[in-house]
Amino acid sequence: MSFQPVTACVLLIGNELLSGRTQDANLAHLATTLNEVGVSVREARVIPDDPKVIIETLNSVRARFDYVFTTGGIGPTHDDITAECVAEAFAVPLVMNEEIAETIRGYAKVRGMSDTVLAASLRMARVPEGARLLPTDVGAPGFAIDNVHVMAGIPAVMQSMISKLAPTLKGARPVRSRSVGAYLGESTIADALTALQNRFNDVDLGSYPFNDEGRYGTTLVARGTDEARLDAVLEALRQLIIDHGAEPLARS
């Protein structure tokens, strides 16, 4: 594409995502929300609760992308090691954040937590020195340091964090899309689609096969930053479908 995108890498942290126990529910939501403010997710990695891997991956991707967003590993138990790994990646100490600690102590009072339980909860108040807080309406805050944003793995908490964070990011022009479907096989339209992609080289064309209760078809998706160009390519895609003897279908 012809514009300079603002790029992001998403790190999904947790053994449970790699064992098959848990189906990730965060990447698609993050990608959609970030795209709305002009930040393009260009890569995502799912990595285990392994300090060496987390630290190496963080240091590799934070140098290569404008933004990094992590989910997972910021709870109160022994397998929640994201905060200490981020601190180590940035070579800064992990410190108790008084603002988070106060919130947790407030909860502790209301819920009548014992001192032991409070101490465990306060693990969630430790952030790398110099980190900014990421507010949330649900659970404890996340934090950011430099271009790395550390969020919860629980979808409801992550969603609250990113909804507040996204408007503060410096994005490029958001990528928009148009789509249209047809009961045509991908092979049938492959050549015409290649020709269209060459004609509209400032737009990304994708083709995705579908199966509607045994009826096969293809969804064609155009993505780009210029609405007028997208309208033009959509019209060309509809004509392509009609030229191949099928009817354009509303599909996303």
Next chain:
Amino acid sequence: MSFQPVTACVLLIGNELLSGRTQDANLAHLATTLNEVGVSVREARVIPDDPKVIIETLNSVRARFDYVFTTGGIGPTHDDITAECVAEAFAVPLVMNEEIAETIRGYAKVRGMSDTVLAASLRMARVPEGARLLPTDVGAPGFAIDNVHVMAGIPAVMQSMISKLAPTLKGARPVRSRSVGAYLGESTIADALTALQNRFNDVDLGSYPFNDEGRYGTTLVARGTDEARLDAVLEALRQLIIDHGAEPLARS
């Protein structure tokens, strides 16, 4: 863990996964199936339909993991570039595989495909020189070269491929799990769980918060290769829950 695991990296290839359009449905299935034959998925990456990124990522991960499995980008359209990227990563030519080509020509005859459509479909018969085929009951075959296994992105096709492929892989002892839940917060049991993790250092303990219609709790999961040790740790986890005044719940 105390045994030498056989490791795998999964590459999920496709712009649609990074734009938020499509929710990945392959990683959890792959991880579960591979684990059954003793292959541990240690990392997954979601990467775009970008030749440079695909080739660099392939060459980086195939050197670091025992196995690499890719999904996506092996259809007949211009954005299906996985086969040519794998060929380039291995520095071998992309060649027409006669076995796949014959299958496609067979389909073409049955379906009365035009020559143009057949030509596009035959894109799917191109594999890197020296590749082995990965059979499937659905769609066109995938292929493997060295330790890299190239599969379809469509879940039904990928699932057919991996079901036939998995039993042929050389795995270690499969990782098994035990789990138990309780209506207890993670903070409440964090210290006891850390102590248990230190006692059972050949088992991975994970804790995952849940919310059952407003009732909060935690699922505790133990993963390891020794069934007797897992039974012992499960018993200890149940006792831990009882000691904290709650009831062990059946949860996975």
